[in-house]
Amino acid sequence: MIKTVSIVGAGPGDPELLTLKAKKRIGEAEAVVYDRLIPKEILDIIPPAAEKFFAGKACKEHIMAQAEINDLLVALAKRGLKVVRLKGGDPLIFGRGGEEAEHLAQHGIPFEIVPGISSATGCTAYWHIPLTHRDLASGVRYITGHSKEGKLDLDWQNLADPDTTLVVYMGLANVALIAEKLMEHGLPADFPIAAIQDGTTKQSKIVISTLAKAGQDIESAKLESPTLIIIGRVVALYGLLNP
Template identity: 55%
Template sequence: MDYFPIFLDLENKKCVIVGGGEVAHRKTKAVLKSGAIVNIISIEFSKKFNDFPEARCFLIKEEFNVKHLTDATLVIAATDSLSVNKKVANEANKLGIPVNVVDEPSLCSFIMPALIDKSPVIIGISTGGNSPVLTRTIKEIIEINLPSNIGLLAKMMGSWRQRVKERFNSFDMRLKFWEKLMDSEVPQLVFKNKLVLADQKIQEQLRNNSFEDSVGEVYLVGGGPGDPELLTLKALRLMYQCDVVLYDRLVSKEVLNKVRPDAEFISVGKSESQHTVEQHKINEMLILLAKEGKKVLRLKGGDPFIFGRGGEEINELAKSNIPFQVVPGVTAASGCGSYAGIPLTHRDYAQSVRFLTGHLKDGKLDIDWKNLNNKQETLVFYMGLLSLPKICEELMKHGMPSSMPIAAIEHGTTHNQRVVSSTLDKISLEVLELELKSPTTFIVGEVVKLRGQLNWYG
């Protein structure tokens, strides 16, 4: 972090702005909003300055000198003279007063963020002085997504804080109360300006909720194949709500970065060939953590119900009466197909698609090969890297032509994606030569040919 963000209380504090032009006027206006008393130093002032409230805004028609800084909490230099601005910065620094020099980051001890002011909710945005246009774009994105009454909601929650504190004596219970409130209809009521009803609902929740010995919940969430933009909105919401996350090795770093940063992170390291933590231990951990009242995120690659053992995990939860939710994710077949430019079905080439596992059990593949030789069906093999020669051999042995197109997609949907398009008789050697690693998915069928025209991702 290049700058450490803080919010200053400037109510009735002396702030000094040096300059009498347009920029100084803008800065004065911003600082006055915080309740500060502002001394503005300049030998000349634009007319606009006369509009400011006299009680809190003092125009001092003098050249800047160090005495102007006595007892100042904050200083802004906004003149059009670099030498004056430098002098202001030097004097302020000597006195240890935070100083901002407009458009001169090297002279600043603090910079001012762009603001979204929905008081008491205030959002500060900064790109560290790198790109004002990017700052504006970020501001727009947040403004569009932020309900206009968010400040009202904050005020209403503030007005209930003391009563909630009296009702629940532990921090944990209070936290649960507020989280539950945020999930209830109360925020929407406030956003629709139905404030009396919202107040009543809070009263009801305060009366009826008891969080003693309450059990937590497990969110079994599909993290998709790698690109974080493929996460569902629900997945993102739950990723931001959890207290603890148990994640597999397949979950990409970019997806993991979307989890609430102060949650507890536990890697259970599961991949198809390596189980750092055994499955039954993972099941036990989920139950134990939920029983401690925690919101547990079980984050898996792809979709939890497709070769993800998600069913087994929630079966154990159900047996122990632990509440859970399941959030589907984009499975590797869809992700890899889309990002490799290979539609899994196509009216001219494939009317159906079949997902298969190439995972070897005791060195063997348990697959009904006889029923796989269907020209109109696409086959997608998960976990097939080690068994690829066997898969190709069996498909050809059961009648599939050796020229049947097959694609290998490694790290699909990520910046490291590699795609090898080949045929059944050649792919094993090519995959070996190119040293493809896990995770890799294989797509077999005529649809693979379409990649020539439809590859958009590179």
């Protein structure tokens, strides 16, 4: 009998940010397909008898192609195993969980999606930066800063909105370009920006800068992946909220 596949968000790094439902599903799994950003403490919840598959998935490190992951999920489910697809953050925010769900649906495999805390909310809570604020940001936008074939084709005119906080996933390599484009489209050179590495964990680092200096400041801090970029007036609260 085919069992429901669980596409589970593991949160952004701190194992205590795992939901109770996610923990239960992982603890009951018979096969787990997991990504690179899952911390060891969460992998330790997987029952020893479960089959484990590492799917990779850093920006440049695709151990398994997406099509292979999709097929693996279907094959494991067809063997009657209780499958957990474990993904960093939230599965549906730049996690390709939607594509995996589509593939399962096309093959008639029942699935559920267990949401996780995304790095946007996890990283900003960790460093006490609100994403919205009545006086500083009336909205928030999540975008990817990952370029396809060296090109970053985004709607800069729309994104250069001082009233909206911009959260850039996978944007570390292109931070100077992103800052330049936003300034070209009207944001001031002293507009605040933060780069947060390993948010929610003890080894997390943060760089606070301005659009004009971001490229240089973030490069000299030698930040590494995973790093999330936050651009918005709310970043100016960092000093007050981290006394």
